[in-house]
Amino acid sequence: MNQVHCPACKTLMKDGTTELLLRRERSVVVVEGVPALVCPQCGEASIAAETSQGAYELAEKEINRGVALEFCKFRVA
Ligand SMILES: [Zn+2]
Numbered sequence: 001m002n003q004v005h006c007p008a009c010k011t012l013m014k015d016g017t018t019e020l021l022l023r024r025e026r027s028v029v030v031v032e033g034v035p036a037l038v039c040p041q042c043g044e045a046s047i048a049a050e051t052s053q054g055a056y057e058l059a060e061k062e063i064n065r066g067v068a069l070e071f072c073k074f075r076v077a
Pocket of ligand 1: 007008009011040041043
């Protein structure tokens with residue numbers, strides 16, 4: 001596994017999860033449990049491009065259902 005340092009404070013980042021928020025007009029969808037590298041020092045999170053794309057697609061589906069505010073768990077499509 002490659003080691004990634006936090007862009008903000010240079011601390012070595014660890015595997016963890018974060019949340020991703022998508023806002024569209026009157027809808028807000030929060031995707032929880034998104035796998036990411038998380039900085040134990042300052043909380044900065046880095047999500048792989050593939051993962052964030054999946055999370056946004058998930059959020060997009062929720063928004064298309066017409067929700068105002070929705071929390072959903074990340075899952076691989
Ligand atoms: Zn940091």
